Amino acid sequence: MAKGVHAEEAQAFSVRLKQALEAAGVRPSPAVVASEFNLRYWGKSITAHTARAWLAGLSIPMQDKIRTLSEWLHVSPDELRFGPRPGPVLAMDSGAMERQLNLQDRQMLAQYLALPHAHRKTVQEVVAAMAVAAAHAQAAANRPGGQPAK
Template structure:
C-alpha cells in the first residue's frame, strides 16, 4: 500500500505533467484523455480524480499509459527527480569506477548458485564490518 506522501507527490507530478503538455489539471480532462490512450477498462471520473487529489496511484499498466500520453518516462511520475538524479549518478559512478577485472567478477557472480551468492555477500559484509 502506498503511503499518503507518495500519493500526494504523485498527484503533484501528474498535475505538473498535464500542465506542461498544455492541459488543465481537471478530472474531466484527465478522464477523457486517459481513456483515449488506454486500451484496458476505462477509468471513471471518480477514479482519475483520486489520482489528481493524491488519494490513489494508478497501477503499472495505467501508469505506463499516462506516461505515454504525457510523453514522459513513467519514473518521472512516481520518482522524485532528486531520486532520479541520484540513480543516474550512482550508475555513472559504477561505470567510471569499475575496471575490466571488476566487471568480470560481477559477471562471474551472476552465474553462481543462490547459496554461493549468499556466501559471497556474507563475506563482503564481514570484510566491511572489519574495516
C-alpha cells in the first residue's frame, strides 16, 4: 500500500466503518463483516482477510463494495468513503452560529452530543423526516388554493 495520503485515507475509512458497524449493532470482527457482507453482495465474495484489511485501515474497498456496505449499514456511500460533509450550519463561523441558536437550542445540542452514536442516528433520521414533511407542507401551501397535490 502507498504511504502518506492513501494510508491516512485508509485509516480514516477504517474509523468510519467501525463507527457504522457499531451504530448498526454489528461486532467489528473480520469474520462477521465478511459473512454479513457476502450475504448482501452479488459479486465475488470477500474473505475475512479482506474485511480485516478494511477494519485495520490497510485498504479501502472499491466503490461497488462501499455501496453494499453503505446499504447494509444505513449510511451514505460518500459519508462512509470520505466522511461527513459540512452542512449549512456547520459551514457557519462560530459567531454566526451563536447568533442563530437560543439557549434552548444550545441545551438541546449539548444533550444530543451526549447521546450514544446509535441514538444520534435515530435523532438525525427523525429530523430528516420532519424536514421532508415540512417541505411537502410548504409546497402544498404554495400551490394555488393551498391544496395538496393528488
